[in-house]
Amino acid sequence: MRKILVVGAGQSGLQLALGLQSRGYEVTLMSNRTADEIRTGRVMSTQCMFHTALQHERDLRLNFWESQAPKIRGLGVSVAAPGSFGPGPSQRAIDWLGRFDGFAQSVDQRVKMAGWMETFAQRGGQLVIHGAAVGDLDYFSRVYDLVLVAAGKGELVRMFGRDASRSPSSEPQRALAVAYVHGLGPRPEHPDTEAVRCNLVPGVGEMFVMPTVTTSGRADILFWEGVPGGPLDAFKDVRDPAEHLSLTLDLMKKFLPGSTRGPPRSN
Structure with missing residues (x-):
């Protein structure tokens, strides 16, 4: 053997x-x-496994959390319109939701x-x-x-050195910040569909919202990718979960108004 x-x-x-x-x-x-x-x-980290990857886990009898994790049925993409930041209804240049043939899951x-x-x-x-x-x-x-x-x-x-032909950037292209939260409301446009949402703000960065199951049960992931030195690159010195959540909500109100409902609380 x-x-x-x-x-x-x-x-x-x-x-x-x-x-x-x-x-x-x-x-x-x-x-x-x-x-x-x-x-x-x-x-x-954040994570989302799609149908083919989930099937590999089933084949190895490793899909222990399939009945507990939200079944993600779609992927949404929104792009903020220029000059739409601030209070009031969201202004989106692009906003769509595509639905999967087989569900995805995040554990x-x-x-x-x-x-x-x-x-x-x-x-x-x-x-x-x-x-x-x-x-x-x-x-x-x-x-x-x-x-x-x-x-x-x-x-x-x-x-194992970096392969420059496969990774042209030698410096990070985004500053990352993530929170797992409870109490996040559904997206108003598709309240009955669990989906990963990609919210793009040109020149500023992106926010991904992802249903998941965590150590404390059903939750949602709020994941910022900020252009280095930009307004989303603001979490470097944040250590307190409540402060992290407060900053996240302030940034969402400014750059992604109307994208979510409900007052989330940090996990």
Whole structure:
């Protein structure tokens, strides 16, 4: 039986480890955090899995949250009209909603990664909590038949240089800020359709609104992508959740009036 090491316990590393495990390989999974540390830690990202990706999870019997997560039936795009910022009805140069043939879903990565790590161990996999370093490679090469690096950061990842032909930008093109909230009302134009909404403000940035399931149940993700140095690049020194939410609401009122209903509260 081939012995395989997977370094990194994110979406790709965990699914790879569990898939190889289901095919009878002896798999070791290496993570720099325990399942409990992931589950109780800070929000790691936004995420949305579409029909094909969800089917891969079903095939591996990993779709544990399918009955709990909102079924996202559509994708909406809105583009603010020039000069439409401020109070009053939204002025949108473009506003449409497309509906999917198969639904998408979003599960907070803290919920999914922690659950999958525990499942991997329960199914007989060896879980090692260790931050892999370059100095470990000699040991890895002697013990394992194959080493797969599926991590997103860390010393090992820095061995793989940026491919300029695939990534022309050497500096971040957006300043990111995310909040998971409860109590967000439906979009007035499609109150009966769960959808990911992409709200674009030319020259300023974007806001994505995404239904999800998180550690505290059903929620919505408010995700800002701000042009660096612009008005949405305002969260760098914000550490308090209430302050983050207050700033988010102020920016929504200015740049996305009428895009949502209801007074959300931070998670």
